[in-house]
Amino acid sequence: MTDARLERDFPIPPARLFTYLADPALLLQWWGPEGITMGEHDLNFGRTGPWFSVFVGNESGRRFKVSGHVTHVDPPHSVGLTWGWHDDTDARGTESHVTFTVSATPTGSRLVIDHRDLADAESVASHNTGWTSTLRKLEKIAH
Template sequence: MADTTNNANSASAIREGSEADRTLVIERVFKAPPEKVFAAWTNPEILVKWWGPEGFGTPEHEMDVREGGAWRTVMRNDKGEDHVVSGVYRDISPAKRLVLTWAWEQPDGSRGHETLVELTFEPAGDGTRMRLVQRLFETVEGRDNHRMGWDSSFNCLEQVFA
């Protein structure tokens, strides 16, 4: 989930493609009930076990898990480089739905372009089907970079439930 959403090569790259083109949808099934998968997003003791792509750690995190509450996470790669992302919880329905904003912190400390992340959690046999929809990317490239980051992060999340 490296920050590439603000690295457009030209003005024409900003908001390239339709809104549908700039929306990311990922579905994964995890071997845990919805309550546990939801808790992996809202309980800091669980979040630090999986958050960030493979090879990243989470040395800092703040979570005020309530509607309107802020969250902030520092992901550190194996080179010691920090990637900071933050947002606000918009909607929380335990074990069913979680909506939050998402923006990368820029080198000057300001927040970059904001996207919206909506997660839903549904029972699926012995596990949970989790659906992530992330909207409002500026570019298709930004969407695709987030897909790689989320896919890797969700591989880590699978290990939490193994």
Template structure:
């Protein structure tokens, strides 16, 4: 019987309240991690297409925070806050993200950096407090499209670092 020895697939207990976005970045994972963990790089690619970012404060360490404003192409500003809850260079970053520390819809993200030869598989797994919060992010904020655009911008930015370093 074909496939009889396969373990059954189990769904994540948080599947109904999570978004998972991934992208292959054509650069070594140490460089991709650097682009994700240094404010001088983040300001070059963070946010969906057309958005820019202004950092108010940044401290990349467990318990540290990044407070920033995302500027939309239509002129609206979005206050943002991230605190880093776990950092394992160059493998993984965990964080909490919301409008502010007291935002009731603060969500948790785990970003993993997996080497694929000379490239890196980046996966961002975001878990919301409940399904309704996830659905609001998907419908009102276009979180899936915005996340895909953000990682695409990262994918375009990191090779410029390689070129600047002469790799």
């Protein structure tokens, strides 16, 4: 198994950055890569329990479903969740694990995304691309 790790600094206090994870209305503003629209979803990383989201490609109309369980919420420090993509029959595939960690920096706060237990190097590359695109959306709104 292989892991992906991304870090971004934000010029806002950690508690404010954490709200972009834990408040569903704020999460929906940046969740998912650029070029997608959010379809159905149950996104609330402010509590433990099940979650899912369906991404819809703006150009292709193709649907991508991912789901899991929020395993821990430690405001304003971290959120952990399981992650599994669904196939075209809605069968859930291999499970991986994501942890969002927020920490203070001299200029604001840092968000670290650790996506662990990915299947292979190709999956790591794909998730790095998706998370990088998603973080660009967060960087535009997190203030």
